[in-house]
Amino acid sequence: MPFRKAFAFSLFTAGIMFGQTNVLTQHNDIARTGQNLSEFLLTPSSVSSANFGKKFTLPVDGQIYAQPLYMSKVAIAGQVHHVVFVATEHDSVYAFDATAPGAPLWKASLLDAAHGAAPGATSDPESDTGCADIAGPEYGITGTPVIDPVSGTLFVVSLTLENGYPVQRLHALDITTGREKNGSPTVIAAQVHGTGSGSSGGILAFDPKWENQRAGLLLLNGTVYIGYASHCDSSVWHGWILGYDAATLLQTGAFVTTPNGSSSGVWMAGSGLAADVVGGIPRMFPATGNGSFNATAPYGTNTMNYGDDILRLDLSNGIHVADAFTPSAQGIYSFFDLDVGSGGVLVLPDQFSLTPHLAVQVGKSGAMYLVNRDKLGGYSLLSNAIVQQVSTQGLWGMPAYWNQNVYVWGWLGRMSQFKLTNGRLSTSPVATGPQLQTSNGSTPSISAYGFLNGIVWSVDNSGANQVLYAYDANNVANVLWTSAQNAARDAGGPVVKFVVPTVADGNVFLGSATQLTVYGMLK
Numbered sequence: 001m002p003f004r005k006a007f008a009f010s011l012f013t014a015g016i017m018f019g020q021t022n023v024l025t026q027h028n029d030i031a032r033t034g035q036n037l038s039e040f041l042l043t044p045s046s047v048s049s050a051n052f053g054k055k056f057t058l059p060v061d062g063q064i065y066a067q068p069l070y071m072s073k074v075a076i077a078g079q080v081h082h083v084v085f086v087a088t089e090h091d092s093v094y095a096f097d098a099t100a101p102g103a104p105l106w107k108a109s110l111l112d113a114a115h116g117a118a119p120g121a122t123s124d125p126e127s128d129t130g131c132a133d134i135a136g137p138e139y140g141i142t143g144t145p146v147i148d149p150v151s152g153t154l155f156v157v158s159l160t161l162e163n164g165y166p167v168q169r170l171h172a173l174d175i176t177t178g179r180e181k182n183g184s185p186t187v188i189a190a191q192v193h194g195t196g197s198g199s200s201g202g203i204l205a206f207d208p209k210w211e212n213q214r215a216g217l218l219l220l221n222g223t224v225y226i227g228y229a230s231h232c233d234s235s236v237w238h239g240w241i242l243g244y245d246a247a248t249l250l251q252t253g254a255f256v257t258t259p260n261g262s263s264s265g266v267w268m269a270g271s272g273l274a275a276d277v278v279g280g281i282p283r284m285f286p287a288t289g290n291g292s293f294n295a296t297a298p299y300g301t302n303t304m305n306y307g308d309d310i311l312r313l314d315l316s317n318g319i320h321v322a323d324a325f326t327p328s329a330q331g332i333y334s335f336f337d338l339d340v341g342s343g344g345v346l347v348l349p350d351q352f353s354l355t356p357h358l359a360v361q362v363g364k365s366g367a368m369y370l371v372n373r374d375k376l377g378g379y380s381l382l383s384n385a386i387v388q389q390v391s392t393q394g395l396w397g398m399p400a401y402w403n404q405n406v407y408v409w410g411w412l413g414r415m416s417q418f419k420l421t422n423g424r425l426s427t428s429p430v431a432t433g434p435q436l437q438t439s440n441g442s443t444p445s446i447s448a449y450g451f452l453n454g455i456v457w458s459v460d461n462s463g464a465n466q467v468l469y470a471y472d473a474n475n476v477a478n479v480l481w482t483s484a485q486n487a488a489r490d491a492g493g494p495v496v497k498f499v500v501p502t503v504a505d506g507n508v509f510l511g512s513a514t515q516l517t518v519y520g521m522l523k
Contacts, residue, residue: 215273299323
C-alpha cells in the first residue's frame with residue numbers, strides 16, 4: 001500500500017477505534033491536506049441551523065492569525081482535558097478546555113522573563129515596519145505552531161521588541177503548563193554565504209525586524225522548520241527557511257531563496273511548510289514569490305535565486321535545493337506582483353498513475369499547477385513542463401483535499417470542487433458554491449468519517465465579521481449551513497486574514513481578531 005494511502009487509512013481506522021482526532025499542525029498533516037478523517041459527529045445530515053451553531057466564545061488578548069491546534073486527553077493539574085491551543089499577536093499562548101467556556105487552563109506570555117524576554121519587552125508595534133500586513137496594532141505570533149505529542153511540546157516563534165529592536169525566538173513549551181522546556185527558548189539568528197541585498201563581506205545575515213514568520217511550522221524527523229517572508233516588501237529582506245533540532249533547539253540548517261539577489265518570500269498566506277518522505281528522504285515543498293530569479297537546472301548549490309517557484313528541498317542533511325518549477329510567465333508575474341508564493345503547496349496522496357507523487361499549488365495569478373514531486377519541471381520561456389495546469393481564481397491561502405477532490409475558494413470566486421481522476425484534475429470545477437467571496441480567498445478544512453460524510457468548512461472574510469460555511473464535500477453546490485443563517489446566535493468574530501477552521505471531535509474552532517469561537521452540535 002503506498003505510503004500516503006496507508007497514512008490516510010491508518011487515520012481512518014484510528015478514528016473508528018477511538019473516535020478522536022488531534023490537530024497538531026497547520027492544515028492537519030505535513031501534506032497540508034486539511035482533512036480530519038475520523039469525524040463521526042458532524043455529518044451532512046446533522047449540520048443544519050436547527051442542530052448546529054455557536055456554543056461559546058473564548059476571549060483572548062490579540063489577533064489570532066495562527067490556526068488553533070487541538071489535542072485530546074491532556075493531563076493538566078491532575079485532570080484530563082480536551083485542549084485547544086491558541087496563539088495571538090500579543091505574544092500569548094493559551095490552553096483552553098475545548099468542551100466548555102471558562103478561564104484558560106494555562107496562559108504563557110512570551111513577553112516575560114520566564115520565557116526569555118528582556119525587561120520591558122513588548123510585542124513589536126506594527127508602526128515599527130510601517131506595514132499594515134497584520135492589519136492591527138502589533139506583531140507577535142503569526143505562524144501556526146506545531147505540537148510534538150510524544151514529548152508533549154508545543155513549538156512556536158515569537159516576535160518581541162526589546163531595547164528598541166525586534167527579537168525572534170523559537171520556544172519549546174510544555175503542553176501541560178506552558179513553561180519552557182530545557183534549553184528553550186533560543187534566539188533566532190542565521191547567516192549564509194552570499195552577495196545579495198544587505199550582505200557584508202560575502203555574508204548575508206538574518207534580520208529579525210524585516211523577516212516575517214508567517215508560514216506554519218513543520219516538525220519532521222526531529223527537526224522544526226521555520227519559513228520567512230517580509231513585511232510589505234519593505235527594506236532589505238530575503239526568503240529564509242531555518243531548521244532547528246527539536247530536542248536541543250540547535251540550528252541544523254539555513255536556506256535563503258535569493259543569496260545573491262533580493263526578496264522572494266515564503267509567505268503562502270500562513271500555510272504550513274509541506275513535506276513528504278520518499279525512499280527514506282525527507283523533502284519539503286515551499287512556494288516562493290516576488291524576488292530575483294536566475295535559477296536553472298541542475299540545482300543543488302544553494303547559490304541561485306528563486307523568485308517565483310515551487311521548490312523541492314532535500315532535508316536529509318541540512319536544507320538543499322534538489323529541484324524546482326518556475327512558470328514560463330515568471331517575468332510577467334514578477335512585474336505585475338502576481339506571486340506564485342501567495343499560496344501554499346498541497347501534497348496529494350499517492351495516485352494510481354504514471355506520476356504517483358503529485359502536488360497542487362495556486363498563487364495570485366489563478367493558475368493551478370499540478371506538478372510531479374519527483375520531477376518538478378524546471379523553467380522554460382516556451383512552456384511549463386508540468387503534469388497539468390488548470391485555471392481557477394487567484395488565491396492567498398491553499399486548497400484542501402478529500403476523497404479524490406481538490407477544493408479551492410479564491411479571490412473574487414466561489415468555492416470550487418475539482419475532481420482528481422487517474423492523476424489528473426478536471427479541467428473545470430465539477431461543482432461550485434453559490435457564495436461569491438470578495439476577499440483574497442480562504443483555506444478550507446475537511447471533516448469526514450473516512451470516505452463518508454465529507455464536509456468542507458471555509459470562511460468568507462469579505463465583511464467586517466467572519467462567515468463560516470459548511471458545504472457538502474460530494475457537491476459543494478449544496479450549502480449545509482452558514483453562520484449567517486442565524487447571525488444573532490452564530491456570528492463569527494471580527495475578521496483576520498488567512499483564518500483556517502480547525503475541526504475536531506464534533507467542534508469547529510475559529511480564530512478572529514478578539515476571540516476563539518467554538519461551534520458544535522447544539523442538541
